[in-house]
Amino acid sequence: MLLLDAYARAGRLEDSWWVLGEMKRRGVRLGTAGYSTLVRLYRDSGMWKKATDLILEMQELGVELDVKIYNGLIDTFGKYGQLADARGVFEKMRGQGIKPDIATWNALIRWHCRVGNMKRALRFLAAMQEEGMYPDPKIFITIISRLGEQGKWDELKELFDKMRNRGFKESGAIYAVLVDIYGQYGHFRDAQECVAALKAENLQLSPSIFCVLANAYAQQGLCEQTVSVLQLMEAEGIEPNLVMLNLLINAFSTAGRHVEALAVFQHIKDSGMSPDVVTYTTLMKAFMRVKRYEKNRFQKYIVKWSVLVVPRIEKLGKCCMMRLLQWIKWDIIEIGTPAALKWLLC
Structure with missing residues (x-):
């Protein structure tokens, strides 16, 4: 066996x-x-x-x-x-x-959300709550995304109001804020207002809550708000970890701001943290987006290699991402220096 x-x-x-x-x-x-x-x-x-x-x-x-x-x-x-x-x-x-246990409900809700059958997904969610089970945050993110894609923001508001009435006050408060971030209401576009609203609910702020908020902003490319969440987190005496900084890189990547994404990467290294697979893949995603933009605008672009300890050559069709991969592999350049940025960003 x-x-x-x-x-x-x-x-x-x-x-x-x-x-x-x-x-x-x-x-x-x-x-x-x-x-x-x-x-x-x-x-x-x-x-x-x-x-x-x-x-x-x-x-x-x-x-x-x-x-x-x-x-x-x-x-x-x-x-x-x-x-x-x-x-x-x-x-x-x-x-x-x-x-059924939490894994049963999660599977049923997740797969019905995937095909867009939100009516059944919400029925399973309600049935799970009737069984006295606490909703899984990942499932709520899935529901938020799907209902948001369908423009059903009023249904989301109604869902979270019902949750709070059933006693899931903590989860309802967190995800009501998420709905406002994802949605069209605009009540909590400012991170400070988000945190203030959670405090008003007498909710104990934890690293996981800050991560959820930062992720919601990051997915929309709201860089300043993602940074603000990290600052508010520090003000609460909680030190930002690698997960939070990866989210910040993702926010800058989504917004097409690869210079700032690279600066966060350098901060991770300077802080003594070890970048993980998520760090590198998210950073590469930022440079891939730059490549697409430049390719659409110029069709062809030239990459210069003189900053590296190799003969000076010029090649067509190479992208910043490939150089980033090689620099990471060879570890022959200190990313974040002005000279490196000049050549890295073409």
Whole structure:
């Protein structure tokens, strides 16, 4: 079983089938944990149709289906757009007296949001709250984004008012602010007003709340407000971490302000923090956007390499992002110096 689980997690399909064949040859029967692994394997390999046969097989063999297996099946059907089957598994699960957990509700809401079926997604959200479960912040971000895309801002306001009436005051306060950031109301376009509103709700400000607010501003490219969130965070005695600074790079990237994004990157290094994969990919995204803009405007552009310890050459079609990758790899230039910026930004 350990070998099967390891191969399944690594996505090694052929090796997983070999282990299953060996188990069958030796008369070893799969238990609940084994079938759960198999469901995950089908999901990750795009073999959702086999999941249907798996249910029948488990029933014939008398294998008990637990919440983990049901969640895996729901997630598998949802991932490949078979939402009717996902709902059928959910109803069967409840019919057998198995109580859905937060992962069950998250999967149902997430996949219905993905296809734009917000009516059902909101029904599942309401049902989850009726079960006394605290909403997952990631799910709310998904709901906000989808309803926002559909222009249903009044429905969002109504949703959060209901949440507060049901006792989810803390979550309602946080996400009512998010709605105003994402939405058309404009009440909380200023970060300071956001924090003041949360304090008025007697909400204990935490690093995670500041991250949520910063992310909301960053996704819209509201750079000054993202910076303001970091300043307010420091005023509360909370030191900004790498996650927050990555969000700030993303805000500048979204706004097309690659100079400031690079300055934040240099600040991360100067502060003794180690940039992670998110830092580098977000920074590269900023330079990719610059490339698109310059290409549309000039069609061709020349990149000069004299700042590097290599022969001076000129090439057409190279972009700032490629040089950034090479500098990171070679570590031969101190990013953030005036000379580097001059050549980096063409």
